[in-house]
Amino acid sequence: MASQEERAALQVIVLGSGGGPIETNTTAFLVRSVAKQWSKGSLLAVDAGVHLASISEILEKNNGSFDDKNSENELENSRNQKQPKRVLSNGPFAGMELQHESIKANAGYITGVLVGTYLITHPHLDHISGLVVNSSSLPRNQPKIIAGLPSTISALKTHIFNNIIWPNLSDENNGAGLVSYMRLVEDKSPSLFNSEDDGFVEVCEGLQVKTWSVSHGHCVEKHEKLSSTPESQSSENPRIRAGSTSSFTTSERNLRKSSFHDRLCFSESSAFLIQDVVTRTEILMFGDVEPDSISLFPRNKNVWTAAASRIVAGNLRGIFIECSYDDTRSVDGLFGHLAPRYLIEELKVLAAEVDKLRTRDRRKRKRASDCFAKYMRRKTKTESAQLSPYSSDFAEKDYYETDSKDDEFNDSDESCQSLYIPESAPTEKSNDEPQVTPLKGIKLIIIHIKEKLDDSPNVADIIHQQLLEHERQAQLGCEIIISSVGQSLYF
Template sequence: MAGRGIKDKSIQPEVHGMSDKAAFQVIVLGNTGGPREDSVTGLLVRSTSTEWSKGSVVAVDAGTLLAGIIRTLEHHTSSSKDGRGLMKKGPFIGLNLPNMTAQANAAYIFREIIGAVLITHPHLDHLAGLAINTPLVEAGSGPKTVAALPSVISAIKNHMFNDVIWPNLSDEDGGAGLVTYQRLVEGGNPRFGLGDAKGYVRACEGLLTKCVSVSHGRCRQRYHPESGRHHHVGSAIFSPESLMLPSRTISVDHGDASIFAPVRSPRISVTGAKESSWATVESSAFFVRDAVTGSEIIVFGDIEPDSVSLEPRNKRVWEIAAPKVASGSLRAIFIECSFNNAIDDNSLYGHLCPRHLIAELKVLAAKVADAQQPSGSRGRSKRKRNDSDSAGETAGQVSPRSLRPLPHIPGKSRRADDSPSRASTARSGTRSRLGSGDNNAEPPELVHDEHTPSFPEPVDLGDDGPGADDPNVPENIKWADSTRQPLAGLSIYIIHIKDTLADGPPPGHQILRELRTEGDAAGLGCEFFVPKCGEGIWI
């Protein structure tokens, strides 16, 4: 669901009435996965039930933070000579700015308005802005809270704020005290909250959050929760293939390092041998809840599809989300889709492309359809096959849990408007775009040769194995209830698109076309958008 648009004009009473129908405002500071350092992942989220006040905004990831705020303010400040006063347009509409320049006002927003920073995982494109910006806190009145899973905090503490890569600006181990760590309980803290809010903790004024672990790929490094330390056990990025180019090899330090979570169960290879050296790269999905309305959004960090994962975890997120979608309380999902469908599975490196994101959303849709069934009929068939489709099935059909061949790249979407930020009508109005920014160039097709490293093939559990319909619902399955699509009213915002810095259409255009085409074909009912840097979204 998206709120009604706010025009670039003086604030009038009806503007506040429009925003009252939205529970959240999300400001997109960075929407790419690199390589430009000024547009990597960073979002600001606030509840519309609160005014712009101290601690009323939470940042989710901080690859881009201060630079994104400055850019947005510069674009929307009415006067270059004096930026003081009430913002009358743009994502920061209604915020009273105390200073003359965009730089000074951005510093004020960072110190005073942003109450906490939620970090999904400690890769630099989600963290670098925080490190560089943190010295500004010294002019404030207290430390900045950095909240994340324990493995993420451990990585930040040991490998960034460690007096080597960056000064220890934390309040632990004799640091400067500009940052204070909040270690979140995975899956939510059951000691907090009541009813639907059970497990949620305070994120900032008006917002609560719960963090669920997801997988961002595999690596030969491990996090040991008992010691709170990380240990190398092999190459950090590429598998040790004999055909690997010497220039791509990485020196290995067998001391304490890394950012990865332990493997809870060893992987079984196609030969039956245990691959115990692989570990799962831990990332996060933040459920963010408005304390007044109970509405929610989900913001994902980097994430890989369950179908190729060493340790599938997405299904648990969809199980939590499905009843919220069914009830209408979950309004939007911010999730990565780094590449278009030209990417090969072996080159995803812990990311999504349209075919895999659609497959994940089919899992969510199936669980939503189940949640919408009367309690007495749950667990029965929720979808039906087309007879014509079923007749065409053969014994050689690929299992839902198996890797599929490089897919056909869909053509142009059936939608007339393929622009990344097409306004749409959702639960209570029209989505508002309050900013502008640059998009990226379309990526070339990736060509693989004998030097391309590859990971072990996922295990085929078989069509009759446990969870055989997860994470991919087969293409020929239709939703039984044709009167309402299972994800109708849900908005999906695509972030972390990989930029190629090449001439041609932005890569987000192709990704969006593929998502809309495949989403329509699957009958999901959700809307897809690619927000721009500096854009404000009312949800």
């Protein structure tokens, strides 16, 4: 029997599973189409809070776990002064042919040759710092692609690769040309009216992506209003006495307060539907995200509506989503993140959308079944009489066409008109059959857990238990997995 890895279409390698504050474990993944094996440009890096260091660490753990390829030709290799090719036999990079002797050189090969694109959910440091620091080692023969929403690319271009925070390594504004920006267009069309491939963009070998923007909290910024009064413009105020314990008098504090105005700003993140081009197998990967129920700009429902149709179609297999804090965290301390109670709340929205689609499909099948039953009754009557040449020809067909002039079939059932009915039309689900939980078969991978710097129990274990309890009560049916560095997940 084929193993899960052999049957799978997508592999996800977890380079970083956390959300800080420890900088060696921040959000980062590698995704590949299994059909592309380990070919050039076949790896998609989704976020890169950590990158090269984590790849090196994973390779080091599996150092020596390889098979000699073409071992039967060792004599020929020695004559040609060639080293036998080595292929990793286990670990996340199993099946990859090692190109070098040292770990750092092989890690550089993965980053420089195998990774084709960096797909960034949003430009916060815990999602990009590895990319930025590692970017100076990128090969110069072909620029690496950095893909994301226009807001993400704008932030990277303006605030990171700007020759101040970091050199401009892009191919824009006379940069060094090591990276090239790809601005993704958000999918805003109702999924029910889309064709299967609408909105997808190929981002690397064997993988294409559909993108949505989601909300990641808000902040209130205070901006000082410009004043034309000399007093407010002067840096030296004669009313400030030398040696005073306060820089401002009470009236001056009030004046200063009134000189500020509040501006509400939103933090935008992304959700990516990543699809294997060959099999249409999909995973959904979220950046940082807040619940719709407390958001000032709720946008998750659009993602769940689209995801529901992919679940019903059997394409979507896994959802990577954050759960930064446990349920003891107060609402005002979430800062645009999820806790277990809110994550389950979001999943209930997805489950409701799945149930809605499946109910609609059952009704369609029920109508088809009713129409089929009418034809079977009519067919029984006609077969009891002598068959005419017309009915003989009709009986040889493997489907039945309705006649809009047929009074029996036309009686107050317009849904049966001009309907093609198969010989074995499906019937509506029996009430005696066990009810299928809406998210059965879906792997829910929890990411971006923020560690506590104290002696309290492991927060990941607490979050896991809280999620399991919420899921048990909600009866969603999904498998909940806590991500960890070095994990290899197949879909």
